[in-house]
Amino acid sequence: MGRAPCCDKATVKKGPWSPEEDAKLKAYIDENGTGGNWIALPQKIGLKRCGKSCRLRWLNYLRPNIKHGDFTEEEEHIICSLYISIGSRWSIIAAQLPGRTDNDIKNYWNTKLKKKLLGKRAPSRRLQRANQDAPMPYSYLAAGGGSASSSGNASGTTAALSSSALERIQLHMRLQGLYSAFGCGASNAPPQWPKLEPPTDAVAMTTVSHGHSLAAADVVEAEQQLNPSAGASYDMPVPGGFEERSASKLGFGSAAGEAAGVASTVEMSSASMVGGGFGYGHVDELYDFLYSKQLAAAGAFQGGVPPLPELQCPDGGAVVGADEKFSTWMASCDHYVPTTGGQQLQLQGGNSMNLQDFVLGYDQ
DNA sequence: AAATGCGACAACCGCATTATC
DNA sequence: CGATAATGCGGTTGTCGCATT
Structure with missing residues (x-):
């Protein structure tokens, strides 16, 4: 039973x-708007196009005030920070970048930023297609993986892990490698994840005290998918940039940061932007990482990868794991207070975030 | 000069969610 | 309140042009 075609x-x-x-x-939309019905629109104006195609064309290309290409460093910064925090929620990320479309950001991430951050060239799509007999997530391939695993049926289970989650793990570990190199890890002073603030107002996005937050959540997902019986450690190829340690063993099964008695929390900050700079907390390292200012000098990635604590609600309640868990938490936990102007997320320290800040402005 | 590889971007596809009847 | 239609969204694919062999 197939789905009925839209056209x-x-x-x-x-x-x-x-x-x-x-x-x-x-011309039609400029004069009449979309009329609230994309399906009927192409017939009205005599276009032999699917309504969805018209919508996409309008949103991604014809809509006024669209910017193409030439992402600024600040925009890259926001994309990377949000990707680490929330994954491939391109529409949400796009909402933070006026004039950018989710499609644009997605393409930019897939073709440039991902390589910049993960440090390895993606295999060409042709190569990937040629390898379809042995399916493997790209990021796992990019990590040089696929050769060794102690978890038995790892190739199959690993293939089931979302590439987004794996990429975020990789980013997480790369950044942690940097932190280790800078001595952060040895001082029991875990680094903070980027504190993102929207470019236009005083509402901030995410930061995590005691670091490690949402990317670590992916580790939980990875752990569950690699071995449902938690508590084990896994041999796992260390991702891009870590090739020299490709046989390192990562202890994912230590209930993460719980062993250290550290309850990671999500908090949001309402700190305002200062003088055109980003209020990114300890994101300087990320920034430097992005722009390779310290990579060469880091002598990095020594001393192993610190434990990856799970993410919890501010009350220490629900552990946030994979993307789905994050969504569920966002929607359900009691820090999520409806208001007349839209949802508002109550945050530690009395700060808050209006969720309507994520509403797309496509129709403006 | 032709073939091949590759990056970049636009567009498509199908599932999920939301709105409407 | 359930069924259906419309829309939103993210992943994937198609295509073009430039670089390399």
Whole structure:
């Protein structure tokens, strides 16, 4: 039983849009708006296009005030910070970058930023297609993985792990490697994850006291997927940039930071931006990492990878694991207080975040 | 000069969610 | 309140152009 198609694929044109089609669509929407019905729109203006295709074309290309290319360092900064924090929620990330579309950001991440941060070239798509007989997540391949595992059926289970989660683990570990190199790890003063603040107002996004937050949540996911019977350690290839330690053993099964008696928490900050700079807390290291200012000197990635504590609600209650758990927590935990102007997340220290800040402005 | 590899971007596909009847 | 339609979203694929062999 297949899903009913949204349009008649036999009569609908596919592929790149012509300037004439663009002009028709833009002229109509400029004059009449979308009319609230994308499905009917192409028929109204005589376009042989699927309504979804029209919508996508409008949102990603024709809509006013769209910026293409030339991401600024600040934008990269925001993308990386948010990706580490929330994963591939491209629409949410896009909402923090006026004029950018989720598609643009997604493409930019996949083609540039990911390589910049993970430090390895992605195999070409052709190569990936050629290797389809032995499916393996890209990020795992990029990590040089696939050769050794003590978890038995690891190749199969690893293949099931989302690449987003693995990438975030990699980013997490790279940053932790940096922190170790800077001596943060040895001082029992865990570094903070980036504190993101939207560029336009005083509302902040995420930071995590005692660090390690949401990316660590992916470790929980990885742990569960690699071995449902928790408590074990896993041989796992160390991701990009760590190739020289590719046989390192990572102890994912130590109930993470709990062993250290550290309850990681999510907190949000309402600290305002200062003088055009980002109020990113300890994100300087991330910034330097992004722009390779300290990589060469780091002598980095020695001393092992610190434990990765799980993420908890501010009350120490629900442990936040994978993306889904984060969503669930965001939606359900009692720090999430409805207000008349939209949802508001109550944060540690009395700060708060209006969730409507994440509303996309597509129709403006 | 032709073939191949690769990066970048646009567009498509299908599932999830939301709105409407 | 359930069914259906519309929309939103993220992952994936197609295509083009440049670089390299």
